[in-house]
Amino acid sequence: MNLSKSLLIIAAFIFTISCDTNNTNDEIATPETYEFTRNGESTVSFSGQTTRIKMSGELTSAMTDFDNTTKELLLEMFRNQTESGADANPFSDAELNAATKNIKSKVAASTDFYSSNTTVSSEIKTQFETWLTAQVDEVFPNENIQAQPGVAGQIADGSSTRYVNAKGFEYDQLVAKSLIGGLMSDQILNNYVSTSVLDAGTNIEDNSNGTTAEGKVYTNMEHKWDEAFGYLYGNSSNTANPNLTIGEDDSFLNKYVGRVEGDDDFAGIAQTIFDAFALGRAAIVEGDDELRDQQAEILRAQISAIIGIRAVYYLQSGKTVLEQANPDFGAAFHDLSEAYGFVYSLQFTRQPGTGQSYFTKAEVDGFISLLEAGNGLWDVTPQTLQDISVDIASKFDFTIEEAAN
């Protein structure tokens, strides 16, 4: 071996080492808490998401407040403005009234799915408003009537009372569970963790240069990622370590990450999701877009799975009740109203590595039409519920049995 050859090898070796030290993939540790600072100040901010989670909570509660709720009130809560576009104060929480945010503008509003598909976006927003008004038009007048096939009213679910439409669906469950997809998951998976949003404008350059947004301590890219985080953890009492209270912080995505975590078959999923958020954010701080995007794909897979698992869970719960000799229809209807919302939410999921949801809107509409056929839940058969469960589970990595218990 001559000298030059040796030098070359040594040089290559050194180069490799320096390559390794520069390879941040191996260097960035997953932070244990979601805390990031610049010059001693926290750069984490997602107040708009917290606001929308709280608004969603008040909205769905108001849907069964027979004594105080009107159609106008529900629509104002959804839009946070009056029908004529004036400022409205529909919420009991003054901070929500003062906020300039609203739910409606963020429903089916992700950049990836809806920026060039405003027709469908508008159709979905209208669907939510239709449920809200139907609650007041159809269910409220029948508050004190026993529900029957074709007749809205109340029905017993054990010692609870449920209020259903003529097909046996609870509109408040449809709205609440569909918001998990239409608002929270769509905004996270198809908007805030998407390159189209994270890398928009001069975000990449600004982020690598540490150029913060005007008047803020965070870069735009950091903030976008935090907004994704906020749709899951925004109402947590400990946002730095939100898994301490996972499942208890709202009635939407947070709640059901907690529920799925509670199923032994999926234990660990809450940590997987949190870690992806935390590592993705750390990657942004370090300017490692590749690592960031890997975390985005983990979030897409896992949060989509939450929706799929709960859809199958409730379909199977309803099926089990309907198979009994003396079915408690109210219990089945309640489960299947939740199932409806999770099935509806499937169109907002995201298959990792693709631009597609796990189920298209047309496929979701197909499932829904099976649930709504004839007199809806009064007619639906266990077989239909099984068929839908099979179709859903086949696209995911879980089995019906794992989801059902």
Next chain:
Amino acid sequence: MKRYLLLFLSASLIISSCTETNPSGPDPDDFDRKAILENWADNIIIPALTDFSEKTESLKTAGNSFAENPNQQMLESLRDEWKAGYLALQNVSMFETSKTMEIRYRNNLNIYPVDTAEVKENINQGNYNLKLPSEIDQQGFPTLDYLLYGIAGNDDEILSFYNSGENSSDYRNYVVDLVNRIDSLTDVVLNDWNSGFRDEFVNNSGNGANSSIDMMVNDFIFYYEKNLRAGKIGIPAGVFSGTPLPQNVEGFYSEEFSKELFMESLTATQNFFNGKHFNSESTGLSLSDYLDFLNSIKNGTDLTQLINQQFELSRNKAENLNSSFADQVEIDNSLMLQTYDELQKNVILLKVDMLQALNINVDYVDADGD
């Protein structure tokens, strides 16, 4: 009875020969389940329901007499019938059928705590419909408890609601509506048993989720777990809420019967397990015999014996409780919690060990609460 005994013996003989060749033990299919069903229907359920229906009839009469003449004597007589009926209810409440589920019998007769605001609104406005699911906490024995004991601080004031108050006739009518409804719902259930359901029940003697045994055993355990363990003890003791809820005891307004009601219910569930005939010292076939037949052993001890011991331990623990559970919860809740713990141990023995031995699947799941 003799016939069933013979059947039982011959079945046992067949099995004892089987056990030698079959290491997994006797097969539940070889037990004469129909004999159990006959004992349940003819010696326990129908006699207990018949007794209860006589009591609800007397309650109805006393309620109507009180409404006609609301004086102290009538009030006391109505209270006596109410208490006798409430105790008798503890012997039938656990038995679910398609009919009881259809009319939501247990929930219409015994949901507590009472929604007293709604009760008053019903009386004042008159636009109530007791058939609605949303009105289960405005009727039945708990609402009578409120109207007969809790509506005012002393008997004179209570009586004035029915005599001289602005809506006194509405108050009287409400009492009449409640006692009439308790009685008519009970008639529906008893008539169902007496007009064909008894045979249907007894003949549905196979195994599988929709067989009489599987369903009745599930209903029995559900009752034990939800209504006895949780409803009567656990919820008021704050097991599920973290803080005690004295207003959630059964018989809250009459104050002194909650323990008696609980004890009656505990005895009724144990008697059912052992096949003890209603209001008699005789016993017939039941779950205890079925377990013995299967030679069910847990940790070296006979499962039937363990379950009965646990019933006794629960009873002994509960003997120490104040006759008013509301007082007990406030004075020394730890005794309530200790009673709950003993009751809970039998949930495991019944729901896990017994069901496994009998090869019966649990057909209910806890709602996920949302």
